[in-house]
Amino acid sequence: MFEPQDPNRIQLNSQGQLRHFLTTEGLSRELLTEILDTADSFIDMGAKQIKKVPLLRGRTVVNLFFEASTRTLSTFELAAKRLSADVLNLNISTSSTSKGETLKDTLMTLEAMHSDMFVVRHADSGAAHFIASQVTPEVAVINAGDGRHAHPTQAMLDMLTIRRHKGAFEPLKVAIVGDILHSRVARSQIHALRTLGAAEIRVIAPKTLLPRHIEAMGVKVFTDMKTGLDDVDVIMMLRLQKERMNSALLPSESEFYKLYGMTTEKLAYASPDAVVMHPGPINRGVEIESAIADGPRSLILDQVTNGIAVRMAVMSMAMSGQMVEKQKHSVQAQ
Amino acid sequence: MFEPQDPNRIQLNSQGQLRHFLTTEGLSRELLTEILDTADSFIDMGAKQIKKVPLLRGRTVVNLFFEASTRTLSTFELAAKRLSADVLNLNISTSSTSKGETLKDTLMTLEAMHSDMFVVRHADSGAAHFIASQVTPEVAVINAGDGRHAHPTQAMLDMLTIRRHKGAFEPLKVAIVGDILHSRVARSQIHALRTLGAAEIRVIAPKTLLPRHIEAMGVKVFTDMKTGLDDVDVIMMLRLQKERMNSALLPSESEFYKLYGMTTEKLAYASPDAVVMHPGPINRGVEIESAIADGPRSLILDQVTNGIAVRMAVMSMAMSGQMVEKQKHSVQAQ
Amino acid sequence: MFEPQDPNRIQLNSQGQLRHFLTTEGLSRELLTEILDTADSFIDMGAKQIKKVPLLRGRTVVNLFFEASTRTLSTFELAAKRLSADVLNLNISTSSTSKGETLKDTLMTLEAMHSDMFVVRHADSGAAHFIASQVTPEVAVINAGDGRHAHPTQAMLDMLTIRRHKGAFEPLKVAIVGDILHSRVARSQIHALRTLGAAEIRVIAPKTLLPRHIEAMGVKVFTDMKTGLDDVDVIMMLRLQKERMNSALLPSESEFYKLYGMTTEKLAYASPDAVVMHPGPINRGVEIESAIADGPRSLILDQVTNGIAVRMAVMSMAMSGQMVEKQKHSVQAQ
The missing domain is CATH 3.40.50.1370 (Aspartate/ornithine carbamoyltransferase)
Structure with a gap:
């Protein structure tokens, strides 16, 4: 259905920082190691009484699930809440598409609501890349599983x-x-x-x-x-x-x-x-x-625990990389 | 099904401030302009990194949807969260009514839980007015669309x-x-x-x-x-x-x-x-x-962006007008 | 389906404090009175403008409903949010069990996500006791109704x-x-x-x-x-x-x-x-x-209002009792 584009071009910003997280393919060893190091720092936090950091406070994370997955949705929802984000869960298969709206219109509408991040789950390979190629510089996209392509x-x-x-x-x-x-x-x-x-x-x-x-x-x-x-x-x-x-x-x-x-x-x-x-x-x-x-x-079970930490890591890194990109765009626009 | 009452009487408090927001009919030019001015102040906030204000912090907003609408529900949910409210989404068509509870009992129960605001979506014209006529002074009602009547x-x-x-x-x-x-x-x-x-x-x-x-x-x-x-x-x-x-x-x-x-x-x-x-x-x-x-x-797309700001405006204005009314009632009760 | 164990042994910690809340059976008059006294202190808060206390801030409460109940779920969700917890609602009947996962695996997975509390609703008598007998010292269990057994x-x-x-x-x-x-x-x-x-x-x-x-x-x-x-x-x-x-x-x-x-x-x-x-x-x-x-x-309607306060009371007391138990375990492990 979707044609994946060059992942290196799309998921990094002009400084080479993570801006979307779509696939592990093509990412450098340094960047993968940075994700692991960042996740490590969140693991200890999970065992604490107060498991929250304000890194995404005031940000809106939309879980855009075109395919149901309770476990993956739960881990992203918890990761976002522990980063202090506001979370909106949308099960798209049962909602707006039934009113005949196109995917592109759904995305533009969510962007216009000032969403900061889309966590995308889709049965079609390449869906997350397609969405990342369509969104404005305001939005970071995280691939939560697309068809046979990547997770x-x-x-x-x-x-x-x-x-x-x-x-x-x-x-x-x-x-x-x-x-x-x-x-x-x-x-x-x-x-x-x-x-x-x-x-x-x-x-x-x-x-x-x-x-x-x-x-x-x-x-x-x-x-x-x-x-x-x-x-x-x-x-x-x-x-x-x-x-x-x-x-x-x-x-x-x-x-x-x-x-x-x-x-x-x-x-x-x-x-x-x-x-x-x-x-x-x-x-x-x-x-x-x-x-x-x-x-x-x-x-x-370690994998489950580490899953929350890795999701917090890529969400906070992508949001940071998207901010750098957005500031560049707003400077260019002046 | 429901008989709308005089909207001026019911949606304004004794000081002429917005207390519920049920219809644009009968509201003064000054009041509509106040809504637009208040919404204007929220629009710039939407573009900021931290999109939250504490105007409804500690308040409970219940989205009472008797008719499904993903888009409208999402905008009210985001607006409430950006005002720092706690949000409870209730899809009434699939819940308590199946246990035979009447609408009035559902409302009284939610009031007894110390809800502060009902955002009401209903397929019947006049439903939001009816609900506003039934609630205690503690609760503000926002009409999120009722039948052919108003939105x-x-x-x-x-x-x-x-x-x-x-x-x-x-x-x-x-x-x-x-x-x-x-x-x-x-x-x-x-x-x-x-x-x-x-x-x-x-x-x-x-x-x-x-x-x-x-x-x-x-x-x-x-x-x-x-x-x-x-x-x-x-x-x-x-x-x-x-x-x-x-x-x-x-x-x-x-x-x-x-x-x-x-x-x-x-x-x-x-x-x-x-x-x-x-x-x-x-x-x-x-x-x-x-x-x-x-x-x-x-x-x-401007309409979508402005929709969040307008909802934040009427929610914060109605909550403010309801507080004034509530204080009046508690003074009278002494 | 489940064999309830001695409730006194399982729902109190070694200091005799509430650690889970599974049944009123076998609890002392002092403990029941402590629950009522704690709930009393939350009732006045409900009438205030800001209905939040930070007692469970940064904690993750999972509403684990194996049986649908909108009203009970809503009261626990509001109680948890007013204690400032992060809340995850899981309707288990429609989720992971359809992928063939066992109850025990679901529990271990949620524990590995660093959940702090399970609020359990189940159609089988003894389900909450069974779950409490299975969880790690990290997690407190609240019975939100199990079969014909207890509520x-x-x-x-x-x-x-x-x-x-x-x-x-x-x-x-x-x-x-x-x-x-x-x-x-x-x-x-x-x-x-x-x-x-x-x-x-x-x-x-x-x-x-x-x-x-x-x-x-x-x-x-x-x-x-x-x-x-x-x-x-x-x-x-x-x-x-x-x-x-x-x-x-x-x-x-x-x-x-x-x-x-x-x-x-x-x-x-x-x-x-x-x-x-x-x-x-x-x-x-x-x-x-x-x-x-x-x-x-x-x-x-007083019962509804008091229901939020009682749920806040047992949630905060069980969390406190579970912390004491957890610290004891971590000392023993050294």
Whole structure:
């Protein structure tokens, strides 16, 4: 539906600062590291009694969800409120479009209400880029997941979780397991891991759930867990996107679990101190065994905690970068 | 369903200040001008980084929507939050009434929760007046649209938009175009334009979409655009209220567009510096041509911006007028 | 579904302070009195212009409603906002469970987001206890109604209403009227009234709406209003829980009203200064005559006002008790 533009051009301002956050693709190692450092500073705050900072006070953040996602919406809503923003939740699929208004008109209307940020979730790949290409310099756009394309805040919370547990990316062998074909998360993770310098990135999936030419992204491809997990340090499980899958691609949940589900038996193939991650919500007994999900090597709940911090980080950074851009425009207009 | 009472008696307090905002009908030129002046002061604030004032801090504003309207609800929610109020959104059609509670009981319950303001949207004409006649002196009522009767904040944001672009009302010829019959907006606009002293007010519509005796409101009636738009300074388009129309009244959208849609060709009938307004959401190619909607003479997005400011103005003025009334009552009670 | 645990053990911290608020059962007279005293201090605040205190500023309160209830949700939402908390409303029946996530995973995820309080509404008896038994020391749980088991904030707002109108509990004869069998409210009221020392507690209901062995709770049982209301000081009507009743138990609304509805005629059986209460929303002409509901002896709207104050009280007390517990845990962990 939408044609993604060059992400580097659109998501950075003229000083090279983050202005929108649409994809991890093409962002520099310095910028990704800045996001992780900023998020680190918010993590300690989450454990405090008063979990608020006034960085977005008086700002209006609009959660523009064209696709329902309670969990992602909740994390962005909490992140925005902890930055002291005013939050407006709009479920667009059930609202203005039913009155026949176009997407562009919806955006212009929200801009005219002096919105400062759109957090966009959409079933179509490229939707967040399209919206970022349409908005005025007043508005920063955060991609909360678009079709099969990207889910960059999920990827960055995964990077933060890895860094906090493993220290550095350079020595790491990382395996991404599951439905690579339909996963915006996998794409965003691969871009981020490459940029941050992970030693080796592997994908493990049945052939039917692997995109063609995935090797071109710089990953090693495996179709079985025994060889794929051999000696890896980090295992990133994916959700089975049942709603996105043609049943022909996947015979049964139990068969998938037997071959690719994360179990104690399969975890033994990996490095002895390998950690296991999953973006949640988890399907126990389908993607992951409960003993692993609840065990000492699971980082699943750390990922949730880190997700709030990463969202606060990119929201505050993008707002800052958008202010610089806006001031430039207002100077040019004089 | 509801019998509107004398609006002057009910919406002003004993000092003649706004206490509820139910209709533009019967309000003095001084009071309408005070609303516009107050709104003007909020417009500059909207462009600032911190868009908040503490005028309603600690106050509870309840958006009481008996009829769904995402756009109107969003503008009132943002206006209330920028005044620092606590906001409670209640979609009454899907909640307490299903448990058999009467409207009066719902209102008394919300009052007992120490609500300070009800923003009311209802499909029945007179609903906001009825509610204002029932509430205690503690509560101010704002009409966010009631049936075919009134939509006063829409009319006032239109007046603000006209004044900011044309300066004064006295020299202006203004045409209101479209479905006059079903339009609460048109009624509220006509009352406001007359009170503010517009030189000439015209309505342009097919006969089937004109109320009987509309001339009695002090307007000139036209059924064709060529003569109706001749020499006008301001063109106010209306939405086609499809959901309110019997199909017998309107043969087809394309026929309506041909005769009454705002196009470049028809705009040429008007004054060379005529501006075009529309309450939104717009139906491109049905009510208005995209070249007009997006062109330099369109004020559609200014209307949205001004809508937040006008809502902040009437909310803060009504709350102030209600406090004066409440203090009077508490003195009398001693 | 859930097995309630000993409430004394779970809802108090090691200093005997409220840490969760799950049931009135087993709480001491001192603690119930402390809740009422704390709520009293919030009541005057409700009438002020600025109805906010910073007791929960920077805290995250999650309204976790597995069963819809607009009124109860609204009162908890307002109470949390007036304590300056950030509020997240989750309607769980329509969200994450549809993605197959277990309740335990939902809770752990919300904890990992650094939620401070869960306000839980659930159709199953014991759900709030189960959740309280699962959460980390970081989180306080408030029961907003679970199945037929308990609705303790409703009971405490009733106690507050009685105390504010009658002064002391010791001399009072109190009658609870209606569907005792299905009422979580009745159970919570009986526990609270006994603990606070009411002289006599009666239940009045048709045999089909009385639980077996209800006398064991220390109440006198009546099946007709004339003898049951004789000389009572407080009459507490219950809602007909139509959705919870098998039609075989209750022949018709009009028959129920004739026998057990609160009318002027039946009120004459009670003490001359008896007051009438009802948790709302009321069914006029089914449970209560309008002349009574709107009359001088009705305390129905006081109950609503007191409901906000009681919820603010238990939320702030539980948060305080949870902090003490959390500090103890963090000391032990060192």
